[in-house]
Amino acid sequence: MTALPFPSASQPRLIWGVALALAAILWLWGQTLAPFAFDYPKSWQIPAARWIGGVITWLVKEAAIGPLAFSDVTRFLADLIDAPYSLVLSLLSTGLLSGEGSSAVQLWPPLPWVAVIGLFALIGLYAGGLPLALTVTLCMGFVAIFGQWQSAMVTLASIIVAVPIGVLGGLLLGIAAWRMPWLDRALKPLLDLMQTMPVFAYLVPILILFGFGPTAAIVATLIYAMPPMTRITTLALQRVPSEIHDLGRMVGCTPRQMTWRVLVPSAREPLMVGVNQVIMLSLNMVIIASMIGAGGLGFDVLNALRRLDFGAGLEAGLAIVALAVALDRLSQALARRSRTEAPHGTLVQRHPYLTAALALIAITWTLGLIAPALQTYPEAARLTTSPFWAALVEWINLTFFDMLEAIKTAILVFLLVPVKRFLLSLPWLAVVALLGLLGWRLGGWKLAALTTSLSLLIAATGQWEKAMITVYLCGLSTLFALMIGIPIAIAVANRDKAWTITRAVIDTLQTLPSFVYLMPVVMLFRVGDFTAMIAVVAYAVVAAIRYTVLGLQGVDPRLIEAGRAMGCTDWQILTRIRLRLALPEILLGVNQTIMFALSMLVITALVGTRDLGQDVYIALTKANPGNGLVAGLAIAFIAIIADRLIHAAAERQRAKLGLGGTA
Amino acid sequence: MPRTLRSTLRPLGLAALIASTTALTAMAQESTDPIKLTLHDWTGQLITTQLMGEVLKKAGYSVEYVQADYLAQFPGLEAGDLHVAMEIWETTGREAMDASVATGNVEILGPTGMQAKEEWWYPTYMKELCPGLPNWEALKDPACAEAFSTPETAPNGRYLGGPVTWGGFDEERVEALGLPFEVIHAGTDAALFAELESAYQRQAPILLWIYAPHWAPAKYEGEWVEFPTYSVECYNDPAVGVNPDLAYDCGKPFGDIWKVGWSGLKDKWPGAHKAITAFTIDNAEMGAMITEVDLNGKTIEAVVADWMAANEARWSGWIAQ
Numbered sequence: 001m002t003a004l005p006f007p008s009a010s011q012p013r014l015i016w017g018v019a020l021a022l023a024a025i026l027w028l029w030g031q032t033l034a035p036f037a038f039d040y041p042k043s044w045q046i047p048a049a050r051w052i053g054g055v056i057t058w059l060v061k062e063a064a065i066g067p068l069a070f071s072d073v074t075r076f077l078a079d080l081i082d083a084p085y086s087l088v089l090s091l092l093s094t095g096l097l098s099g100e101g102s103s104a105v106q107l108w109p110p111l112p113w114v115a116v117i118g119l120f121a122l123i124g125l126y127a128g129g130l131p132l133a134l135t136v137t138l139c140m141g142f143v144a145i146f147g148q149w150q151s152a153m154v155t156l157a158s159i160i161v162a163v164p165i166g167v168l169g170g171l172l173l174g175i176a177a178w179r180m181p182w183l184d185r186a187l188k189p190l191l192d193l194m195q196t197m198p199v200f201a202y203l204v205p206i207l208i209l210f211g212f213g214p215t216a217a218i219v220a221t222l223i224y225a226m227p228p229m230t231r232i233t234t235l236a237l238q239r240v241p242s243e244i245h246d247l248g249r250m251v252g253c254t255p256r257q258m259t260w261r262v263l264v265p266s267a268r269e270p271l272m273v274g275v276n277q278v279i280m281l282s283l284n285m286v287i288i289a290s291m292i293g294a295g296g297l298g299f300d301v302l303n304a305l306r307r308l309d310f311g312a313g314l315e316a317g318l319a320i321v322a323l324a325v326a327l328d329r330l331s332q333a334l335a336r337r338s339r340t341e342a343p344h345g346t347l348v349q350r351h352p353y354l355t356a357a358l359a360l361i362a363i364t365w366t367l368g369l370i371a372p373a374l375q376t377y378p379e380a381a382r383l384t385t386s387p388f389w390a391a392l393v394e395w396i397n398l399t400f401f402d403m404l405e406a407i408k409t410a411i412l413v414f415l416l417v418p419v420k421r422f423l424l425s426l427p428w429l430a431v432v433a434l435l436g437l438l439g440w441r442l443g444g445w446k447l448a449a450l451t452t453s454l455s456l457l458i459a460a461t462g463q464w465e466k467a468m469i470t471v472y473l474c475g476l477s478t479l480f481a482l483m484i485g486i487p488i489a490i491a492v493a494n495r496d497k498a499w500t501i502t503r504a505v506i507d508t509l510q511t512l513p514s515f516v517y518l519m520p521v522v523m524l525f526r527v528g529d530f531t532a533m534i535a536v537v538a539y540a541v542v543a544a545i546r547y548t549v550l551g552l553q554g555v556d557p558r559l560i561e562a563g564r565a566m567g568c569t570d571w572q573i574l575t576r577i578r579l580r581l582a583l584p585e586i587l588l589g590v591n592q593t594i595m596f597a598l599s600m601l602v603i604t605a606l607v608g609t610r611d612l613g614q615d616v617y618i619a620l621t622k623a624n625p626g627n628g629l630v631a632g633l634a635i636a637f638i639a640i641i642a643d644r645l646i647h648a649a650a651e652r653q654r655a656k657l658g659l660g661g662t663a
Numbered sequence: 664m665p666r667t668l669r670s671t672l673r674p675l676g677l678a679a680l681i682a683s684t685t686a687l688t689a690m691a692q693e694s695t696d697p698i699k700l701t702l703h704d705w706t707g708q709l710i711t712t713q714l715m716g717e718v719l720k721k722a723g724y725s726v727e728y729v730q731a732d733y734l735a736q737f738p739g740l741e742a743g744d745l746h747v748a749m750e751i752w753e754t755t756g757r758e759a760m761d762a763s764v765a766t767g768n769v770e771i772l773g774p775t776g777m778q779a780k781e782e783w784w785y786p787t788y789m790k791e792l793c794p795g796l797p798n799w800e801a802l803k804d805p806a807c808a809e810a811f812s813t814p815e816t817a818p819n820g821r822y823l824g825g826p827v828t829w830g831g832f833d834e835e836r837v838e839a840l841g842l843p844f845e846v847i848h849a850g851t852d853a854a855l856f857a858e859l860e861s862a863y864q865r866q867a868p869i870l871l872w873i874y875a876p877h878w879a880p881a882k883y884e885g886e887w888v889e890f891p892t893y894s895v896e897c898y899n900d901p902a903v904g905v906n907p908d909l910a911y912d913c914g915k916p917f918g919d920i921w922k923v924g925w926s927g928l929k930d931k932w933p934g935a936h937k938a939i940t941a942f943t944i945d946n947a948e949m950g951a952m953i954t955e956v957d958l959n960g961k962t963i964e965a966v967v968a969d970w971m972a973a974n975e976a977r978w979s980g981w982i983a984q
Contacts, residue, residue, distance in 0.1 A: 104697075104725070203735055204735065204738055207735060207738045207739060208738045208742065211739075211742065211744045212729070212731065212736070212738065212739030212742070212744035212745050213729065213739075213744065290730055291730075291731070291732035291735060292731065292732060292735055294730070295729075295730045299702075299704070299730045302704040302853075303704050303709075305853040306704050306705055306706070306852060306853050306856075307706065307878075307957050308853070308856055308857060308860055394864055397861050397864050397865065398864060398865060401861070401865055401867075405814075409814045409815075412814070412815060413814070515853070518854075519853050519854065519857045520857070522853075522854045522857040522858060522861075523857045523858065523860060523861035524861070526813065526858055526861075527823065527847060527848075527849050527850055527854050527858060528815070528847065604850075605850060606826075606850040606851040606854065607849070607850040607851070607854050608826075608847060608848040608849050608850035608854065609850070610848075614827060614848075614850075617826075617827070618827050620734065620735065
């Protein structure tokens with residue numbers, strides 16, 4: 001940074017004034033003088049799509065490690081994943097089969113539904129006592145009563161396989177990144193890519209490499225669901241207080257003991273947020289996974305919505321939520337459960353839960369052979385609310401459509417359309433230059449180089465217009481999500497009851513496939529940007545709330561007490577102490593809100609937006625992985641630029657305020 | 664180039680495998696592995712596939728249904744991970760199908776007998792506002808376009824096209840025919856029909872892409888717009904058609920719905936290959952079955968079983984050697 005020092009404090013206004021004036025001049029009068037600044041000339045474009053397409057073809061068809069073709073390696077990995085998956089699936093859904101397909105003979109039935117609910121309840125009882133046991137029983141009971149059992153077990157099988165791999169992989173990567181800062185730096189853009197690159201962009205290569213079916217779906221799920229775990233692991237380890245490091249060193253820990261016995265356990269709270277995110281995001285992929293052969297609840301949702309059977313879609317969607325809630329609460333409780341002294345006695349006395357579980361399985365399996373109702377949930381006892389939802393949607397449509405249309409039109413005309421027109425009218429040259437300037441002012445020449453080159457690449461691959469629509473859609477949605485999310489988080493963070501309810505709501509929002517509420521929204525608001533924005537905000541607000549609450553709850557209560565003792569008002573405590581100390585998590589939340597918003601582009605493409613997400617979708621259907629990946633990369637670039645600029649701005653702000661810390 | 668060697672060896676290995684199994688079991692000459700048929704997310708396709716599956720089961724084959732995306736399934740078919748796709752529409756799947764067939768690993772197993780129809784469609788009540796319909800020239804009238812407009816598109820009319828992935832060349836059509844309309848893409852089939860349902864409930868204006876066989880034309884009263892008839896030349900040659908300067912100045916093609924399979928099918932299960940190739944069904948039959956499922960709430964299994972019972976002579980013909 002010695003080569004290009006920051007300008008002194010009196011200059012910035014001047015620099016910005018000149019830069020903005022130049023940009024405005026170009027914007028207003030440049031159209032005729034320098035048309036190339038508006039429409040990136042075709043002859044300057046980089047044929048990136050063709051290059052990437054070529055690389056993919058090579059990777060899939062030619063690449064080899066020694067005598068092994070790359071695709072053989074991936075097929076081997078697929079078999080590795082497939083083995084536990086088949087085992088779990090036969091336990092939960094298909095039973096032990098001899099042979100394949102329709103000629104297969106069932107040697108032994110799958111676990112009866114009563115047994116599965118019983119097992120969930122037992123684990124709940126073991127991990128969190130009676131209340132937890134009741135919660136999970138209710139969740140699983142809901143699945144059975146609404147007739148979703150079969151599909152839910154297929155989905156559960158893939159989740160049971162995907163989540164441990166995701167958590168462990170994320171944890172190990174996160175620890176490695178924490179140990180080696182260079183890896184952290186290298187990993188960051190990769191994680192951004194994994195989370196923002198729409199799944200459709202790499203679906204075709206994955207299908208070819210891993211084969212068609214549940215395994216490919218699990219791989220795609222892992223790519224999407226692992227990054228939050230990695231990120232949060234690194235952040236959590238960085239924030240372990242130095243006293244704990246000292247303690248570890250004093251008692252003579254080896255580096256391995258230090259990591260696994262001292263640091264990871266002491267970072268348990270934030271790590272559990274990571275686990276929660278892996279579970280939630282895995283279940284979020286259920287819909288897309290079902291498009292490539294994973295079946296299960298995702299397929300039921302899609303199928304119901306194709307028939308416009310909102311009720312059936314909602315029931316299948318809520319079954320996904322019920323699974324998510326049950327799994328999440330169980331994993332949280334298991335991690336919190338402190339190790340107790342092992343009781344003495346006989347084998348049975350020492351393992352009461354295991355004994356009960358085995359007894360339960362044995363009894364229900366045997367009884368299931370006699371009483372089929374115990375084996376498979378009886379058809380006659382199923383509930384459905386489908387007609388009610390159809391009637392409700394129709395009633396809202398007939399009663400409120402005109403009012404909703406007026407609101408929508410107002411927002412469109414006064415906010416969305418002007419912002420979109422403005423962004424689209426900007427010359428790319430000026431935007432790239434301003435981004436560079438902003439990068440330089442906030443983070444020096446390195447950041448400037450990054451923002452300039454990435455934004456230039458978007459223009460150079462001929463995606464400027466689509467990228468601007470993406471920025472408009474996701475930018476406004478992120479703003480809305482933050483404006484809604486952060487106040488809610490502040491309101492509920494320190495109120496246990498309110499937080500429990502809020503958590504249930506945001507878990508629902510995150511795991512209920514957006515498709516389920518998107519179609520009724522389409523009925524009321526038609527396809528287009530407004531509908532897309534509703535979907536994006538509903539999904540992204542989850543990240544804003546969750547991370548802000550995490551940060552606020554982590555604030556040391558003694559500091560708040562100290563503030564109160566010094567006579568701070570509630571407002572001062574909030575703004576001067578709580579929010580400020582929670583800033584690292586809130587920033588992570590902003591980052592994740594942007595990532596979530598961008599990751600929803602896959603879904604918004606399905607309600608007819610014309611952004612980069614749509615390009616990815618088109619590329620999928622034309623089996624053109626090159627185009628898809630280029631559009632996917634552009635989305636990731638937008639995410640990286642936004643993230644780095646926000647981060648640098650926050651760092652500068654902190655430096656100005658004299659706050660230490662590097663998180 | 665290790666790959667070239669491998670790919671030449673692979674068929675040999677397969678041939679050897681088949682030869683050895685044939686030698687062992689002279690009676691059943693075919694593989695006992697399950698034949699994997701793909702299921703997509705529309706009812707008609709589910710019915711067609713399960714009909715085929717049931718017929719194959721009657722012939723003694725093991726059948727497995729795999730849920731797969733309509734277009735994402737092609738790599739699976741090429742690799743032999745999947746074996747049969749029962750409905751590839753001329754109108755929406757041609758490009759992907761041709762690309763896949765060109766790899767040599769996928770072959771077309773003949774038409775299903777159903778004809779895909781796709782065109783601009785409007786509910787009957789719209790005729791009052793735009794009396795010239797179904798003739799397409801009525802849409803050129805600004806008053807008529809206005810009747811189909813929404814605040815975002817006014818004064819132009821709003822035409823709700825299918826997902827961009829369906830292709831269809833509607834933007835080109837609008838330009839070539841000089842229609843004062845804006846094409847909005849629905850994104851998914853579900854969104855398309857959600858809008859129709861909403862508009863129909865309120866008797867509100869709507870003009871959209873509808874395809875058949877589907878339950879919508881059975882549930883909602885309406886008609887297709889009559890554009891100049893499609894021809895290959897009209898799409899390829901600007902000089903042909905109403906507008907001498909632009910192509911796409913005609914309606915959408917109506918075409919076959921194709922059965923497609925992995926090329927290894929005919930060697931591994933020759934009898935099944937014959938049966939699948941022989942399978943045919945027509946629009947009226949399929950429309951009736953779709954209506955039973957989507958509007959009358961019957962299960963697909965029940966509808967398929969009914970058809971099997973009523974048409975035993977037909978399907979036994981397909982599996983007879």
